[in-house]
Amino acid sequence: MNQQNWGSFKTLLGHLEESVLTLTINRPDKMNALNQTVLSELAQVIEQLEQDQNVKGVIITGAGEKAFVAGADISEFNGADLNRAMEIASKGQAIFDRLEKNNKPIIAAVNGFALGGGCELAMACHIRIAAEQARFGQPEVNLGLIPGYGGTQRLTQLVGRGKALELMMSGNMIDASQALQIGLVNYVVNATALMAESKKLMRTILTKGPQAVARVIQAVEACFDKTKNGYRNEVTLFGQCFGTAEMQEGVSAFLEKRKPKFN
Numbered sequence: 001m002n003q004q005n006w007g008s009f010k011t012l013l014g015h016l017e018e019s020v021l022t023l024t025i026n027r028p029d030k031m032n033a034l035n036q037t038v039l040s041e042l043a044q045v046i047e048q049l050e051q052d053q054n055v056k057g058v059i060i061t062g063a064g065e066k067a068f069v070a071g072a073d074i075s076e077f078n079g080a081d082l083n084r085a086m087e088i089a090s091k092g093q094a095i096f097d098r099l100e101k102n103n104k105p106i107i108a109a110v111n112g113f114a115l116g117g118g119c120e121l122a123m124a125c126h127i128r129i130a131a132e133q134a135r136f137g138q139p140e141v142n143l144g145l146i147p148g149y150g151g152t153q154r155l156t157q158l159v160g161r162g163k164a165l166e167l168m169m170s171g172n173m174i175d176a177s178q179a180l181q182i183g184l185v186n187y188v189v190n191a192t193a194l195m196a197e198s199k200k201l202m203r204t205i206l207t208k209g210p211q212a213v214a215r216v217i218q219a220v221e222a223c224f225d226k227t228k229n230g231y232r233n234e235v236t237l238f239g240q241c242f243g244t245a246e247m248q249e250g251v252s253a254f255l256e257k258r259k260p261k262f263n
Ligand code: COA
Pocket: 029, 030, 031, 033, 070, 071, 072, 073, 074, 075, 113, 115, 116, 117, 139, 140, 142, 143, 145
């Protein structure tokens, strides 16, 4: 597969240079929100890179200066019922799971808002490097929802139960230095240095034995395999949100640009 093939997506920009694929989620006018097209294209990319010997590592970032990814595309939630919601969560989880299990190192270069599905995408990457202006959060409760793309599991794994519960129950956003403090990100750097630092770390990893690196990923992954029921459970609970009046209110309020009234 050559460089040209990475340019053939509607919502992703792919650039292969010195064996590192930089993948940019490219919907800057919608804060790079993950709609179904982005998710399907991400799935395609993951499949391609598993087979492409020219790609040794991947850096994922967001287009524009404001957002990495500001979540799942909320406009696609309107009108979905329990079954559709469970499909949405299962699809998102499957894609992020495959990303996380990928044998090639994957770094999230978090250039701005990483909220909801965006935080979940960053957490499915092996390493996270944040620009100083990056903001993190799982604001789903503002919509009468919970994370559905693995967030309830991965956030707990990364930052521990107490902070994970706080972030998911409050919907509060944290800045990059707070994210560093709780272990949600590996480094915080100036925005101008974000891609260079991400590439530098990638270069270090790529000088190591690729099979050993792949086995590190598999070995760490094995730590968490027993939690798979947690992911299944998340799909069901996410689906159940879609039967609630509060979720209808939360999503409508966002789309109508007003504050939701839950009580
Ligand atoms: N889904 C769909 N559209 C989204 C989106 C999302 N998750 N996040 C942002 N957008 C859209 C906005 O609706 C807006 O579209 P418009 O220009 O057509 O009205 C555009 O992106 C710009 O966002 P805006 O809210 O105007 O920017 P802001 O700088 O004032 O605020 C955020 C930025 C990220 C704080 C805010 O957009 C936000 O809270 N987004 C939702 C985050 C969220 O709840 N994510 C979890 C989803 S489950």
